[in-house]
Every structure is written in structure tokens, then in C-alpha cells.
Amino acid sequence: MKKMILLENNIPFNLDATLSCGQVFQWICQDRWWTGVVRSQVWSVKQENGYLLYDGTTEEELIRYFNLDLDLLNVIHSIDDSIKQIRGCEVDHIFEMVSKSNIGLRIIKQDPWECLLSYICSQNSNIPTITKRIKLLSARYGSSLQSEWYTYPTPSTLACSTFQELKECSTGYRASYLQSTAYFINNHPDFLKRLENLSTQEARKCLLSLPGVGPKVADCVLLFAYNLYDSVPVDVWIRKIITSIYFHYLKSDENGPKLSYDKIVEFCRDYFGKYCGYAQQYLFSSRNELSSIIP
DNA sequence: ATCCAGGTACCCA
DNA sequence: TGGGTACATGGA
Secondary structure (H helix, E strand, O other): OEEEEOOOOOOOOOHHHHHHOOOOOOEEEEOOEEEEEEOOEEEEEEEEOOEEEEEOOOHHHHHHHOOOOOOHHHHHHHHHHHHHHHHOOOOOHHHHHHHHHOOOOOOOOOOHHHHHHHHHHHOOOOHHHHHHHHHHHHHHHOOEOOOOOEOOOOHHHHHHOOHHHHHOOOOOOHHHHHHHHHHHHHHOOOHHHHHHHOOHHHHHHHHHOOOOOOHHHHHHHHHHOOOOOOOOOOOHHHHHHHHHHHHHHHOOOOOOOOOOHHHHHHHHHHHHHHHHHHHHHHHHHOHHHHHOOOO
16 A cells, blocks of 8 residues: 655645546445556555555556646636636636536546547446446456456457457447457557647547547547547537537527537637636536536 | 437438 | 437436
């Protein structure tokens, strides 16, 4: 068991909020200890009195995975400034509330392949189902680690699997997407690595060429694996929040036709600025509170 | 039982 | 380019 000091270094961080906000699916909390598999290792982490207690990893890896060296206050200020530019002196009470209730929530730096796999699995499913699906896939295809924990399946394992086996992991119609994408990545081992050098738009275009990857999955991978914070995944919740709260407020005349995915992204970029992906995640995290005030 | 969920591919005008 | 629909599964 090791210990890392957060408070003295003045690092705003909320482990619980970060791991339970729906950006990552392979973590489980028990007795305030979070356990999960990160790149073939079982990590255990607990936050307590300004410390991070941890096992199975190193301080450096924790900093990298949780992006602890990112100036989170600056991110929030940047979003606030951008909102002020749009609204002038009129306060955005919604985001003010949301940023308060998610203090310390950080966007994680996930492994690109694991993230891609997770979000292909995620489509048209709720979070408990996604979690279960990923667990089944790992148990069947991953390597065994300590006590019931498994690594993510590798591209080559998935590429070689049969359609039937994949379906037995409750993947449904996503099975063919998983297999095709795994097959492609297996044949292009540097594909995901290469995206690191590209702009958000270029990397997005590459991801969209993969089977089973549309705008939403691509934006999740850009945001959660490559930390391109100007990416805005638009799921049904974000769509609801932006159209009925924000877009409606600012452009009340545009009520009729359904807004396109790109229109919603464009709005978020303009409104929240270069960290709009962060704003998106805070809104998503508060979706339950927000849906009670949506008409 | 019915609706819905961190959507995408495909078809058609 | 944009709109409609099938797709598998399980949670609420």
C-alpha cells in the first residue's frame, strides 16, 4: 500500500466523481476502495483526507491516468470565460450548479484500444449493460489476473474469435463491429498510435472509417483516450440537455427541426470554448439532476 | 409489458 | 445531405 499526497500540492481531484461519471466502465467500488484493470494491471485506489491510497501501480501512472497534472481550475475558468463571452453579464445558473456539483471530476486518459472497444460496446445500451458486456468480453478473451480480474481482449484475440463466441458476451449486433474493427486494428498495429500526432478533425476522420464507429463513439475515443478536449460526444442525454436548456434559451426561434449532431457540437464549441468536452462530461454527469428541470 | 439506453449502417428521396 | 428504420440486449 502506497500513499500519494494531493492536498499539499493543491491538486483538486475527486476520485469517486471521476470513476462513477460514466466515462469508464471497468472500475468497481467496494468499501470506498476502487478496483479496476488498467493496461494489464489491477489497480486499487482510495481517496482519504487529501491523500490517494493506492496499490498495483505507481504515482507516475496515477498522475498520467487521472491527468493530475492538468490545471483543472484553469479548465473550469476557461469554460466560465467562454460562457461570459456569449452571455455577457447574465449568469449561466445551469453550468454554475453543474460545475459545483462535480468539483474534482477529471477526464481520464484511457488506453485508446480499450476505450474504442468499450464505446463500440456502449452503443444503444445503458451503463449497467455496457459494464456487464465488457466484463463478459474480458473474462472470455482477456488474460487472467488476480482474483476474477481480466485484461481487456487484445485486437488479435477478438479478430480470431468466432461470431458465435462474441454474441455469447451479450454483444448483440455489435459483435460484427467488434470483430471487424479488431481485425483492422490487428492488421494496422500502429493505427491508434498514429492518431496521437493528428488534429482533432484528422483523428476523428480516421476513427470514423472503422466499422461500428460513428460520430458519438469517435468523439468518446477522442475525448477519453486522446484527451482532445474540444471533442463533444452527443448522446441522448447531452442532446436533451443542449436542445431543451441551452439551445432553446439562446435561439428560441429554432424550435422545430431536430438539431443535427454537428449542430450540437458546434454550439458547444462556441458556447463552452476549447474545453467543451469537459463541459459536456460535467453535464452528462449531472444528467439526472438536470432532467428534472428540463420541460 | 413497454420503453429506453453514452448509436451505427443502410436505404431512399 | 438529410430523414427513416432495423438491429440485440437488458435495465427500469
